[in-house]
Amino acid sequence: MNGSPEYDVLIVGGGMVGASLAIALSGHGLRIGLVEAFAPGDPGQPGYDDRAIALAYGSRRIFQAMQVWSDLEGDAEPIDAIHVSDRGHFGFTHLSAEEEQVPALGYVVTARRLGHTLLGRLRECADVELIAPAQVLAVDSATHSAGVRVRRGAEEVELRARLLVAADGGKSFIREQLQIPTQCWAYGQSAVVANITPVRPHRNVAYERFTDSGPVALLPMSEGRCAVVWTVRDEDLDGVMALDDAAFLKAFQHRFGYRLGRFVKAGKRSSYPLALLRARESVRQRIAIIGNAAHTLHPIAGQGFNLGIRDVAALVDVVLDARHAEADIGGADVLQRYAAWREAEQRNVALATDGLARLFSNPLGIVRLGRNLGLLAVDLLPGARHGLARGAMGLLGRLPRLGRGLAPES
Numbered sequence: 001m002n003g004s005p006e007y008d009v010l011i012v013g014g015g016m017v018g019a020s021l022a023i024a025l026s027g028h029g030l031r032i033g034l035v036e037a038f039a040p041g042d043p044g045q046p047g048y049d050d051r052a053i054a055l056a057y058g059s060r061r062i063f064q065a066m067q068v069w070s071d072l073e074g075d076a077e078p079i080d081a082i083h084v085s086d087r088g089h090f091g092f093t094h095l096s097a098e099e100e101q102v103p104a105l106g107y108v109v110t111a112r113r114l115g116h117t118l119l120g121r122l123r124e125c126a127d128v129e130l131i132a133p134a135q136v137l138a139v140d141s142a143t144h145s146a147g148v149r150v151r152r153g154a155e156e157v158e159l160r161a162r163l164l165v166a167a168d169g170g171k172s173f174i175r176e177q178l179q180i181p182t183q184c185w186a187y188g189q190s191a192v193v194a195n196i197t198p199v200r201p202h203r204n205v206a207y208e209r210f211t212d213s214g215p216v217a218l219l220p221m222s223e224g225r226c227a228v229v230w231t232v233r234d235e236d237l238d239g240v241m242a243l244d245d246a247a248f249l250k251a252f253q254h255r256f257g258y259r260l261g262r263f264v265k266a267g268k269r270s271s272y273p274l275a276l277l278r279a280r281e282s283v284r285q286r287i288a289i290i291g292n293a294a295h296t297l298h299p300i301a302g303q304g305f306n307l308g309i310r311d312v313a314a315l316v317d318v319v320l321d322a323r324h325a326e327a328d329i330g331g332a333d334v335l336q337r338y339a340a341w342r343e344a345e346q347r348n349v350a351l352a353t354d355g356l357a358r359l360f361s362n363p364l365g366i367v368r369l370g371r372n373l374g375l376l377a378v379d380l381l382p383g384a385r386h387g388l389a390r391g392a393m394g395l396l397g398r399l400p401r402l403g404r405g406l407a408p409e410s
């Protein structure tokens with residue numbers, strides 16, 4: 001490779017994580033490229049479908065510092081409290097925004113709405129070149145740059161950067177091409193998602209309910225609706241998807257109970273196979289792997305994107321610090337700093353989410369007793385409850401500048 005690469009940072013994947021990174025890095029004198037397989041605004045882009053995303057309070061702070069929150073706020077339903085319980089048993093715990101002295105523990109917004117906001121902001125970023133629709137076909141890394149071969153329409157081009165970021169999702173082509181080992185298993189469960197309307201107002205409470213066949217979550221949405229994330233065993237999936245709306249509401253009511261009264265209306269249903277995946281390395285020479293490409297989680301605790309946006313915030317810190325110091329932004333020491341920073345949190349959140357999904361899918365009596373005592377202990381010990389709430393809000397550990405609500409370079 002002769003001469004300097006055409007980009008400082010080239011991001012592969014314009015899903016919620018890659019698009020957020022491009023926006024956060026914009027305005028700091030970097031030449032940024034963003035390669036995405038789908039055309040901007042294509043309603044078929046799977047990352048921007050109708051699933052409801054619970055954004056933690058910490059993610060709101062990051063979006064605020066990126067100046068995208070004001071556009072989202074009007075459509076984001078606040079979560080004032082989270083109620084966690086074990087169906088038919090005594091254990092439960094209750095987290096509240098008031099107790100944590102924050103305006104909300106989190107906010108619910110659809111991925112589609114979030115995509116609309118991110119794309120709108122990207123269009124305003126003159127230093128971000130959106131290369132879409134374009135498919136990455138090959139990747140390589142060398143001492144001074146990393147590159148991808150991209151098919152764009154009828155032509156194939158090579159693009160090079162000082163830093164290449166793989167934000168290409170759970171089935172990351174780049175991670176696979178680099179043969180980065182992963183820790184991966186399927187849960188034998190799928191998430192069925194739909195919007196439903198209960199008779200009683202949700203009062204901005206999110207519910208996490210653990211049942212013997214897997215967890216269910218109910219998130220508050222606008223117009224009195226709730227977003228359902230219902231975990232079902234794979235062998236039951238076809239049956240649940242084939243139910244008519246009335247039978248679906250009845251079956252879900254049986255799982256969830258009557259805390260919100262009767263469920264009267266159901267929207268369109270979609271399903272997602274559930275697996276845990278963690279890349280065993282998050283950096284390689286001139287390459288960083290972030291978001292779902294680095295970690296794909298069970299959605300029950302609503303942590304996947306929240307973890308990904310914290311990858312973004314940390315990477316922005318180390319890259320802009322390097323730039324400020326006139327150092328090589330894709331150098332090994334910069335990438336190592338990023339990897340070391342993210343390692344513990346990525347591991348802990350993956351372990352906690354996986355533990356919850358397994359522990360609370362286990363019907364054995366002794367396991368059930370233990371988890372109920374655990375929930376009760378969390379509820380009775382304010383310190384434990386506070387720790388759980390801070391974790392759920394993404395406010396634990398060392399926070400990057402964006403995570404503290406500060407401008408990316410300050």
Ligand SMILES: Cc1cc2nc3c(=O)[nH]c(=O)nc-3n(C[C@H](O)[C@H](O)[C@H](O)COP(=O)(O)OP(=O)(O)OC[C@H]3O[C@@H](n4cnc5c(N)ncnc54)[C@H](O)[C@@H]3O)c2cc1C
Pocket residue numbers: 012013014015016017018035036037038045046047048051052053054055134135136137167168169170172173191193229272290291292293299301302303304305306307308
């Ligand atoms: C049912 C469900 C509910 C969820 N609820 C929550 C929640 O409440 N809170 C939360 O925080 N998280 C939640 N998540 C997780 C969250 O949706 C993901 O963590 C997030 O969408 C990951 O974004 P990403 O940008 O890393 O990956 P993706 O959205 O997968 O984006 C990857 C992008 O890369 C592009 N791409 C891939 N390969 C190539 C290639 N070769 N060339 C060019 N482009 C390519 C794709 O087109 C895509 O646009 C949920 C997930 C599910 C399934």
